Amino acid sequence: MRWNQADTDALITVMSEQVASLYDAAPPLLVGIQSGGAWVxxxxxxxxxxxxPIGSLDVSFYRDDFDTRGLKRSVKPSDLPFEVDGxxxxxxxxxxxxxxxxxxxMNELFDFGRPASIRLAVMFDIGHRELPIRPDICGETLALPPHQRVELFGPAPLTAEIRDIRPEE
Known part of the structure; x- marks a missing residue:
């Protein structure tokens, strides 16, 4: 399955409506996780x-599987151009x-300060949870088998597709 620019635009519209319903006053500060989350x-x-205001995080050094995955070549510095406290x-x-x-x-955010609240927005939720974390805002929920993943391409045009990650035989 593939999502073209029009499809991802529709998902972003759904997500923006959910943000508006959660925050009746000023919208929250946005923090995108590099790289796909920053694009979204x-x-x-x-x-x-x-x-x-918008910031970005590269969580490479905060992952609990850093010792087995190693460091990606594309590590970028985190950028939070606002105060996190409160x-x-x-x-x-x-x-x-x-x-x-x-x-x-979240571990990295707390190194920058103590936010008043953190909510989560994701474009796709594929639900293979290992930790008790759920999105407050979601573009689309998918039921994928363990050997499939959604990959986002961007930043513009923003598109996505389901990929099979089984090793080729």
């Missing part, structure tokens, strides 16, 4: 009536699977 956060920000944050990622990336992101 940027697209989401453009759809909100008031564009809130802020209402909307953590944004492209795909929620096990919950481990979100846990790593």
């Amino acid at each position: 956060a940027s697209a989401l920000r453009a759809r909100l009536p008031v564009e809130p 802020a209402h944050l909307l953590l944004v990622d492209d795909v929620l699977m096990t919950g481990r990336t979100i846990r790593a992101a």
Whole structure:
């Protein structure tokens, strides 16, 4: 299955409506997880009536599987151009699977300060949880077998597709 630019635009619109229903006053500060989450956060920000400040996290050093996965070549510095202490944050990622990336992101956020609240927005929830983490805002929920993943391509055009991760025989 593939999602073209029009499909992902529709998902971002759904997510922006959910943000509006959760935050009747000012929208929260957006924090996108590199790289797909940062792309989604940027697209989401453009759809909100008031564009809130936006930051990004690279959670590579905070992952609990860092010793087995190693370091990606594309590690980027985290960038939070606002004060985290007391802020209402909307953590944004492209795909929620096990919950481990979100846990790593929250650990990193707390190194920057103590937010008043953190909510989670994801474009796709594929539900292979290993930790008790759930999204507050979700573009689409999918039931995928363990050998499939959703991969996001971007930042523009923002597209996605389901990929089979089984090793070729």
